[in-house]
Amino acid sequence: MTEACSALTGSLAAVTWYQTPEVVHDTHSGDVIAGYWVPGSNRIVLTTSVMMDGGIVRHEMLHALLKGGGHPRGQFLGSCEGIVDCEEACAADAGPYPSPPESPIAVPGDSIEITLDVEPRTPARNIDQGRFSLTVFARNRSARWITVSPAAGADPLHTFSFDVHGGNGATAGDQRAIDPSQTIFSPHETKRQVFDLVIGDYPIANQLLPGNYTGRGAFAGWWSSDSSFVIAP
Structure with a gap:
């Protein structure tokens, strides 16, 4: 997923992964961080609490593919936006949002097309250790900003x-805008957001039990039509 959005290829198998139960701080700012990539040894260190957080994991994978620190806007808030996490510190490091060539106009929800994709289509415990994703897409139907x-x-x-929601549980989530790139659409642009879930033993947080489910996605509170899917036993 990270290679596809970044158009970069690399041997992610060559990355050595570590987890730590300790609080991790940025060596420059002193801020608490979820993880980091080490260039010389090609290591990714993540705190235990985020080991299953797909957006954070993919954020560090993107650093490994870029083979550098920093947060280039074109990648973290461009090609891979919605696939890799980019919180306030990341957005600040990416630099200012470039002004569009024309002033965006405010439009109602029927001006965008909202769809939901489940990957894999039928999640199962024996596929990716039961991890699966819901991706919400929002497409600008118009030729305007x-x-x-x-x-x-x-x-x-x-x-x-x-x-x-389904007979065996329910879950929901949302994202909040921290950068203009997340709310301003260029002509015919499609934005996306990946939400990571896992098949679990208890229907709590981002875990769901096997069963039949109905899902939907939204942008700015405008919802897509319902999509049905099955989580295999």
């Missing part, structure tokens, strides 16, 4: 959301 007016009652800072 736009922003999307939030649906009535929606948090104006929310971008992507998802909701899954």
Whole structure:
């Protein structure tokens, strides 16, 4: 997924992974961080609490593919936006958002197309250790630069959301905008957000039990149609 969005290839098998139960601090700012990539030894160190957080893992994988530190805007808030996490410190390091060639116009939700994709289509414990993803896509139907007016009652800072429910459990989540690139669409642009889930033994947090489910995705509070999928036993 990270290689595909970045258009970079590399031997991720050559990366050595470590986890630590300790609190990790950025050596420059002193801020608490979830993990880091070490260039000389090609190591990725993650705190235990984020080992299963796909967005953070892919963030560090992108560093390994780029073979460098820093957070180039074109990758972290461009090609791989919504696939790799990029929080406040990452966005600040990426530099300012370049002004669009024209002022974006605010449009209602029917000006974008919202769809949901489940990968793999039928999640199972014997595929990727039971991990699977829901990706919400939002496509600008127009040839104009736009922003999307939030649906009535929606948090104006929310971008992507998802909701899954079934007889064996339910879960939901959302993302909040921290950068203009996450709310401004170029003509016909498609944005996406990956939400990572796992087949678990208890229907809590991002875990779901095997069974039949219905899912939907949203952008700015505007929801897609329902999609049905099955989590295999």
